[in-house]
Amino acid sequence: MAQAAETRAHGGDLDRAAARYGGSRAQWIDLSTGINPHAWPLQQALQSMPGSVWQTLPDHQAQDRLLDAARRVYGLHPSNGIVAAPGTQALIQLMPRLASGDRVAVRHPSYNEHRGVFADAGWQVTTAPDVGTVVCVNPNNPDGHRTASSDLIDLAVRVGTLIVDEAFMDMTEDDSLCRLPLPANVVVLRSFGKFFGLAGLRLGFAVGAPETMERISRLLGPWAVAGPTLHLGAAALNDHRWIAEMKQTLSRETLRLREMLASAGLDRLSGTDLFQTAEAPDAAALHETLARARIWTRIFDDWPDHIRFGLPASDAAFGRLEQALSQGVT
Amino acid sequence: MAQAAETRAHGGDLDRAAARYGGSRAQWIDLSTGINPHAWPLQQALQSMPGSVWQTLPDHQAQDRLLDAARRVYGLHPSNGIVAAPGTQALIQLMPRLASGDRVAVRHPSYNEHRGVFADAGWQVTTAPDVGTVVCVNPNNPDGHRTASSDLIDLAVRVGTLIVDEAFMDMTEDDSLCRLPLPANVVVLRSFGKFFGLAGLRLGFAVGAPETMERISRLLGPWAVAGPTLHLGAAALNDHRWIAEMKQTLSRETLRLREMLASAGLDRLSGTDLFQTAEAPDAAALHETLARARIWTRIFDDWPDHIRFGLPASDAAFGRLEQALSQGVT
Numbered sequence: 210m211a212q213a214a215e216t217r218a219h220g221g222d223l224d225r226a227a228a229r230y231g232g233s234r235a236q237w238i239d240l241s242t243g244i245n246p247h248a249w250p251l252q253q254a255l256q257s258m259p260g261s262v263w264q265t266l267p268d269h270q271a272q273d274r275l276l277d278a279a280r281r282v283y284g285l286h287p288s289n290g291i292v293a294a295p296g297t298q299a300l301i302q303l304m305p306r307l308a309s310g311d312r313v314a315v316r317h318p319s320y321n322e323h324r325g326v327f328a329d330a331g332w333q334v335t336t337a338p339d340v341g342t343v344v345c346v347n348p349n350n351p352d353g354h355r356t357a358s359s360d361l362i363d364l365a366v367r368v369g370t371l372i373v374d375e376a377f378m379d380m381t382e383d384d385s386l387c388r389l390p391l392p393a394n395v396v397v398l399r400s401f402g403k404f405f406g407l408a409g410l411r412l413g414f415a416v417g418a419p420e421t422m423e424r425i426s427r428l429l430g431p432w433a434v435a436g437p438t439l440h441l442g443a444a445a446l447n448d449h450r451w452i453a454e455m456k457q458t459l460s461r462e463t464l465r466l467r468e469m470l471a472s473a474g475l476d477r478l479s480g481t482d483l484f485q486t487a488e489a490p491d492a493a494a495l496h497e498t499l500a501r502a503r504i505w506t507r508i509f510d511d512w513p514d515h516i517r518f519g520l521p522a523s524d525a526a527f528g529r530l531e532q533a534l535s536q537g538v539t
Numbered sequence: 540m541a542q543a544a545e546t547r548a549h550g551g552d553l554d555r556a557a558a559r560y561g562g563s564r565a566q567w568i569d570l571s572t573g574i575n576p577h578a579w580p581l582q583q584a585l586q587s588m589p590g591s592v593w594q595t596l597p598d599h600q601a602q603d604r605l606l607d608a609a610r611r612v613y614g615l616h617p618s619n620g621i622v623a624a625p626g627t628q629a630l631i632q633l634m635p636r637l638a639s640g641d642r643v644a645v646r647h648p649s650y651n652e653h654r655g656v657f658a659d660a661g662w663q664v665t666t667a668p669d670v671g672t673v674v675c676v677n678p679n680n681p682d683g684h685r686t687a688s689s690d691l692i693d694l695a696v697r698v699g700t701l702i703v704d705e706a707f708m709d710m711t712e713d714d715s716l717c718r719l720p721l722p723a724n725v726v727v728l729r730s731f732g733k734f735f736g737l738a739g740l741r742l743g744f745a746v747g748a749p750e751t752m753e754r755i756s757r758l759l760g761p762w763a764v765a766g767p768t769l770h771l772g773a774a775a776l777n778d779h780r781w782i783a784e785m786k787q788t789l790s791r792e793t794l795r796l797r798e799m800l801a802s803a804g805l806d807r808l809s810g811t812d813l814f815q816t817a818e819a820p821d822a823a824a825l826h827e828t829l830a831r832a833r834i835w836t837r838i839f840d841d842w843p844d845h846i847r848f849g850l851p852a853s854d855a856a857f858g859r860l861e862q863a864l865s866q867g868v869t
Contacts, residue, residue: 219761221596239595248594255585263739264578265569266551295625295741295765302760322760329757409593409766411625427659430632430652431549435625435765436739 217325218510220519221408226505238526239519241507243350243377243484246522247458248406249451254444255437262436271439278446279414283399284382288390290422293434293442297376297400297413298322303428305330307396307421309369310341318512320350320374341369347384348377351486351509351517353479358386361395371395379404380456380482386416393418396425403483404455405445411435412442459483462520465527470518473534485518492516498537504530547655548840550849551738556835568856569849571837573680573707573814576852577788578736579781584774585767592766601769608776609744613717613729620752623764623772627706627730627743628652633758635660637726637751639699640671648842650680650704671699677714678707681816681839681847683809688716691725701725709734710786710812716746723748726755733813734785735775741765742772789813792850795857800848803864815848822846828867834860 220241223234262271276291285291294300301322312333315324323344324334332342343364347356365371375397378385386397397416402408412434415425434442445451459482466485467478477488489495492515496508507517521527550571553564592601606621615621624630631652642663645654653674654664662672673694677686695701705727708715716727727746732738742764745755764772775781789812796815797808807818819825822845826838837847851857 217761219596222598223595224598224600234591242596244595248590251593260578261564261739263581263737265553265574266549266572266738267741268552268554270554295629296762298760298762299625299629302758326760407593408596408762409591411597411762411765428632430628430656431547432626432628432738432741435741435768437767438765 217321219321220507220517223505226500230500230503232503236503238504238521238529240521240530241505241517242408242519243481243517244403244408244519245406245455245459245483246520247455249445249448251407251441251445254441258437258440262440265436267432267434267436267439271436271443272434275434275439275443275446278443279399282382282446282449282452283385283387283414283416285387285416286390288418289387289416290419292415292422292425292429293439294413294415294425294429295434295438296402296411297374297398299411299429299433300396300398300413300415300425301326301374303425304344304372304396305332306428307370307424308342308372309394313342313344314338315344316346316349316354318349318352318509318515319344319346320376321511323372323374342372343368343370344372344374346374346376347386348381348481350377351480351484351507351512351515353481353486355384358384358389361386362389365392365395369394372398374398376400376403377481377483380459391417393421396421401442401445407441407445410438410441412438456482459520466518466520469527469531469534473531473537475516475534480517483520487516487518488514489516490514495537499530499533502529502533502536504533547651549651550837550847553835556830560830560833562833566833568834568851568859570851570860571835571847572738572849573811573847574733574738574849575736575785575789575813576850576856577785579775579778581737581771581775584771588767588770592770595766597762597764597766597769601766601773602764605764605769605773605776608773609729612712612776612779612782613715613744613746614712615717615746616720618720618748619717619746620749622745622752622755622759623769624743624745624755624759625764625768626732626741627704627728629741629759629763630728630743630745630755631656631704633755634674634702634726635662636758637700637754638672638702639724643672643674644668645674646676646679646684648679648682648839648845649674649676650706653702653704672702673698673700674702674704676704676706677716678711678811680707681810681814681837681842681845683811683816685714688714688719691716692719695722695725699724702728704728706730706733707811707813710789721747723751726751731772731775737771737775740768740771742768786812789850796848796850799857799861799864803861803867805846805864810847813850817846817848818844819846820844825867829860829863832859832863832866834863
């Protein structure tokens, strides 16, 4: 049966890569997403989890523990509320019902689900800066563009609804809008799975004024997030030492990736500490060359001349990328 | 932060019971839901699950395996499509966007989320039989009322949209509408967590004509169901031997519960093999007496004189219920 996911291109579609270029999933290096390849180690928290977490409806106490943990990590201003959802995508799906107007501005290039979901809901999608609703992915995916908090707060005064997707803000929390008291027309989206490397868990958050969060909560309905996800998400968000060390690891590995790409001639780079996007005149050919070496990257139909690389998971993966790049960049 | 769950009463709110009447969760017998107290044993499937299920975005193959397993268990007519969601509640939340018209008929009494979600979306909710959209919970919760498939197919011809919630149909699959070719204006909802005793996992399905399922799929968006849920859900639905034996167990234990309630004077009973609802002139007092014995049942503000019992989990729980009933029914 068809899924909406099939209608818009995304990274992470390794089945498609394997079907087209051969090889088993295990043989592929997946650099097509911005998901941290070093997942938070969940085994201990999983094994100590009581069976009732699977068996009973998720309770308020478990939800409150998760939200408290998220408040601390995201440095929430005390006047802001927060809601958990089964993945940021579940929140993106709701935005046309929350936002005001019938026109939405989404920067180009940007994460394509925002424009896609609004278009599906019958909205006019533009790239003009100021209309009823504005979506800003910050830092932007795939080009890494950053918008200052002060500019966003100024923008919020001029527009109907401002949606700020901070899916890749974990490495630069000081820049997060979560730290400022948010007016009722602003919604900040936070992704759990990318930084923690647990995208399969499906967990995301909305942050904003309490009355706006209450509206989102009602649109989501009760028991939106699974019991195990509440439990494991709270344990991961409370692991402050792992979080601090991981930021350093990702920073170091991003530098290594940038140097490797630059050495291969891809020196016009931008991104975050979870992905780097290179300007490449023949991005499609490079993508194909790397795919033949079983390295899956991300290119963009509507933004040619660019190719995005996630972080390789290991020295071996860095080595295979270096080797493949030496054959691919001409 | 307030959750929609707080605005409508439900079973399973054991935290509230413990806060009001004392005791720890472990001391309580929770009969307030219709969730199977004998959960499908997931440990083996959980331990053999590869780490990538947590780490990567849920893939199409895992989803297809789950949907194939559900097709077999629910006996889907080959012309019907099926969509998975993070809990039936997530599907109930979407129904006002899928249904036609602005008036919906919901039988009274019935599961209160249906009327609640439509009312929140600004619909006029009635109990009249034939309007634009009709919701039928079959078998009905809490009164166990059953509607014949043929009557529902006849009804579908006369209404705009027909939503049939088969949350408690697992024990009587022959009566499921899933087995018949469904027209585009009918949506059947199936709950995974109740029969399998895994409500914390959050998994539900919609069944109907492929074009209707495609609409629901687009409203849910990509990666709606967590990777571990796809994996464990498929393993449980493929455990046909457990399913067959559990139906017999639940039938036997429901008979035991009915006999125990009847012996205590509660002989006007209806329900399914996951709950029994008794007519009781002083339901609130009985609920309170049982609560003082740390047994949590379900009564209904808008349907007094009735009390609902889930299945006790063990001989000891049956014994405590029998003891408490001897003090409570006058």
